[in-house]
Amino acid sequence: MSKLSPDEWRKVSPYLDEALEIVPEERGAWLLSLTNKDARLASLVQALLDEQQKLKQESFLERSPRHAWERNLLTENVASPFHAEPRQKR
Amino acid sequence: METNNPTIGTLITLAEGGDEASAEKLFTLLYRELHRLAKRQLARQGDVSVSPTTLIHEAYLDMAGQEGQTFPDRGRFMAYAAKVMRGLIIDHVRNRLAVKRGGAFELTSLTSNVGGAINDDKELAQISQALDELAQLDSSLSQIVDLKFFCGFSFNEIAAMLGVSERTAQRKWEKARIYLHRSLRSDLPL
Numbered sequence: 001m002s003k004l005s006p007d008e009w010r011k012v013s014p015y016l017d018e019a020l021e022i023v024p025e026e027r028g029a030w031l032l033s034l035t036n037k038d039a040r041l042a043s044l045v046q047a048l049l050d051e052q053q054k055l056k057q058e059s060f061l062e063r064s065p066r067h068a069w070e071r072n073l074l075t076e077n078v079a080s081p082f083h084a085e086p087r088q089k090r
Numbered sequence: 091m092e093t094n095n096p097t098i099g100t101l102i103t104l105a106e107g108g109d110e111a112s113a114e115k116l117f118t119l120l121y122r123e124l125h126r127l128a129k130r131q132l133a134r135q136g137d138v139s140v141s142p143t144t145l146i147h148e149a150y151l152d153m154a155g156q157e158g159q160t161f162p163d164r165g166r167f168m169a170y171a172a173k174v175m176r177g178l179i180i181d182h183v184r185n186r187l188a189v190k191r192g193g194a195f196e197l198t199s200l201t202s203n204v205g206g207a208i209n210d211d212k213e214l215a216q217i218s219q220a221l222d223e224l225a226q227l228d229s230s231l232s233q234i235v236d237l238k239f240f241c242g243f244s245f246n247e248i249a250a251m252l253g254v255s256e257r258t259a260q261r262k263w264e265k266a267r268i269y270l271h272r273s274l275r276s277d278l279p280l
Contacts, residue, residue: 003276009227009269016268020261048268055267061235064242065179065214 008044015045020052098153099160102170120174123149128178142179142241146171165251172236172243179240180218183211213274220273224266231266234259 004012015034022030027049035042055061096104096112098119104112127148131140149171154161161167217239225232233252237243245263249256 003272004269006227013228013265016265017261020264051271052264052268055271056264060267060271061217061239064239 012044016048019045019049097157097160099162102162102166117174120171121177124174124178142175143243146241165253168251169233172241176218176236176240180215183214187211216274217270220270224269231262234262235266238263
């Protein structure tokens with residue numbers, strides 16, 4: 001899996017928009033039509049759509065980071081702008 | 091010569107027009123305000139956590155109240171404030187990392203896939219860096235991530251703020267996630 005260059009992203013972006021608007025059952029036909037026009041681009045769109053499904057299943061970025069701070073704050077004495085300072089133990 | 095106390099509305103308009111100095115001034119101003127409100131809430135509530143969503147709402151009400159009719163619409167303000175909120179969160183994370191590592195802080199590629207949960211400080215900082223790159227390509231995508239992931243707004247709230255349909259907000263979120271995942275996990279097989 002490689003990072004997308006700005007040019008690659010700009011090229012694939014409108015096709016991703018289009019693909020994400022199509023119901024999954026109809027994407028096959030849409031991708032086939034794209035393959036006939038530009039096979040390389042279609043293959044990248046397909047890979048990104050597969051990745052999107054995987055990320056959905058994984059709930060990638062679904063959990064807000066503040067849950068992590070709340071837990072960490074119980075054990076760490078580091079000031080956070082979002083939490084009261086932990087009480088100093090003497 | 092510096093302009094005397096430009097309004098938030100003026101700063102947002104100038105920043106949107108590409109004026110770097112105004113963008114920086116706006117960021118600093120909102121950063122201070124959000125930090126001040128966080129401290130104030132904590133002083134009131136004792137050891138209870140403060141939610142970024144509440145802080146942004148409060149900042150809007152406070153600042154709009156001071157500025158009156160020249161204040162920008164809620165959506166434009168929220169989008170900027172959410173980016174600043176990310177800055178505040180990341181600064182906190184960087185400080186914590188600096189404490190852990192004796193002051194050294196470096197962004198490097200990830201070496202493991204941790205699934206859906208983003209709990210690691212280093213990974214949060216990497217997400218922020220990738221978001222800055224994404225903002226250069228499409229700021230409407232990075233805005234959604236700032237609002238949803240860093241501030242905890244729902245799609246429904248985001249759609250209303252930005253004046254788009256919920257479906258559009260969700261599609262942009264899906265695209266942004268793909269971009270960020272590619273950026274963060276580029277050294278791993280799919």
